[in-house]
Amino acid sequence: MTQPPHDEPTASSPDELREQVEHTREELGQTVEAMAAKTDVKARAQEKAAEVKQQATAKAGELRTKAADLTHRAQDSLPDPVKEWAAQAAGQIRERAAQAGHVWEEKAPEPVRNKTVQGAQLARDNRSLLLTAAGVAVVLWLAFRRKR
Helix, strand or coil, X not given: CCCCCCCCCCCCCHHHHHHHHHHHHHHHHHHHXXXXXXXXXXXXXXXXXXXXXXXXXXXXXXXXXXXXXXXHHHHHHCCHHHHHHHHHHHHHHHHHHHHHHHHHHHHCCHHHHHHHHHHHHHHHHCHHHHHHHHHHHHHHXXXXXXXX
8 A cells, every 4th residue: 555645644534534535536626627628729719719809809999999089189170171071071972872872772683682781780780899800900000010
């Protein structure tokens, strides 16, 4: 029979021995679970993906706030004639987009229109994800542009 570890006392009764055995089994079970968790690549990848997604969402929020601030500062610094011209141009763009939409509805085949509607709805449903991806793309573009 092997000697017990030096830091653990030997059992003086069968009940004490059973207790020690149960305690050792629990420790062994926890160790096995910890090792299994470390080898579960899929779960670790999912955890990492969730962490990265959370970081990207936070960064996108920061970028959105900065962009809104810059937009407001730029708008505040524009002279009134430029603001009026921009408002007129935006109105014309909205009007032309509406006209293009009507032409699209009249001329496009039904299956194509249905797919377009589905794609637009998907984009609306995932707006925050799309904005986050766009924000990350802009940040990466700026980072790579600065390195050159």
